[in-house]
Amino acid sequence: MGAEAVWTSEMGFDDERFSNVAVREEKAQNFFKHDSTFVYCVMERHYVHEANKGLAYVLIIIGVSLAGVALAMLIKSLITGPENEALEWTNILYIIQGASLIVIGLYNLRSRKYYIEWNEEEIKVYLPGYKEIDTVQISHIKGLEIKLFEILIRMEKGDKRIDLEHVEFEFIRSIKDKFEEISSMLP
Numbered sequence: 538m539g540a541e542a543v544w545t546s547e548m549g550f551d552d553e554r555f556s557n558v559a560v561r562e563e564k565a566q567n568f569f570k571h572d573s574t575f576v577y578c579v580m581e582r583h584y585v586h587e588a589n590k591g592l593a594y595v596l597i598i599i600g601v602s603l604a605g606v607a608l609a610m611l612i613k614s615l616i617t618g619p620e621n622e623a624l625e626w627t628n629i630l631y632i633i634q635g636a637s638l639i640v641i642g643l644y645n646l647r648s649r650k651y652y653i654e655w656n657e658e659e660i661k662v663y664l665p666g667y668k669e670i671d672t673v674q675i676s677h678i679k680g681l682e683i684k685l686f687e688i689l690i691r692m693e694k695g696d697k698r699i700d701l702e703h704v705e706f707e708f709i710r711s712i713k714d715k716f717e718e719i720s721s722m723l724p
Contacts, residue, residue: 581715582654583708585664588645596642604635651703653712665703673697681720688716 611628619625654661662671673690680691686709688699701709 580654580656580661582652583704583712584649585651585653585704586645586648587705588649590646590649593642593645593649596638596645600635600638600640600642602635603638604632607631607635653699653704655715662699664700666700671697675719678719678723680723681716683713683716683720688713 607628611625611632614620614625614628651664652661653664658675660673660675662673663669673692677692677694678690679693682689682691686701688701690697690699701712704712
């Protein structure tokens with residue numbers, strides 16, 4: 538999967554429905570055909586966790602089904618009387634297993650919202666612990682300090698810290714490469 542190009546503009550257009558860059562460019566140009574003030578550029582996006590959205594939904598559906606059936610069987614067993622004591626404990630374990638699948642599915646859906654993206658003009662960061670998207674204009678960067686799992690951005694109005702601890706290892710290299718490229722362009 539890796540990086541994903543996302544079309545953006547000053548109006549906040551961010552549409553992931555288009556599957557590849559060529560189609561996105563054509564759709565974006567047609568979408569804003571009559572707007573002469575539209576400025577677009579490709580932003581390269583790296584998600585913190587690469588989670589399959591379809592798999593997350595499947596886990597949630599299986600978990601709800603498993604927990605629902607086990608709960609119904611447990612209630613029936615409690616109303617009619619226990620046929621077998623081990624069967625009741627099995628239903629309880631199935632409920633716990635179903636709840637676990639639901640939690641894993643929800644975690645995968647939630648973790649998909651965190652990302653780091655950039656283009657030639659700005660860097661946008663939304664990581665765990667951030668309350669909102671943090672945007673850094675590349676022209677405002679005065680210096681960079683790149684560490685193992687941290688990037689310190691020195692700016693005119695203070696410093697910003699990007700914690701890469703939660704980013705998947707395979708994407709850390711490309712993120713650091715981008716910041717090294719920016720660092721080499723600084724005076």
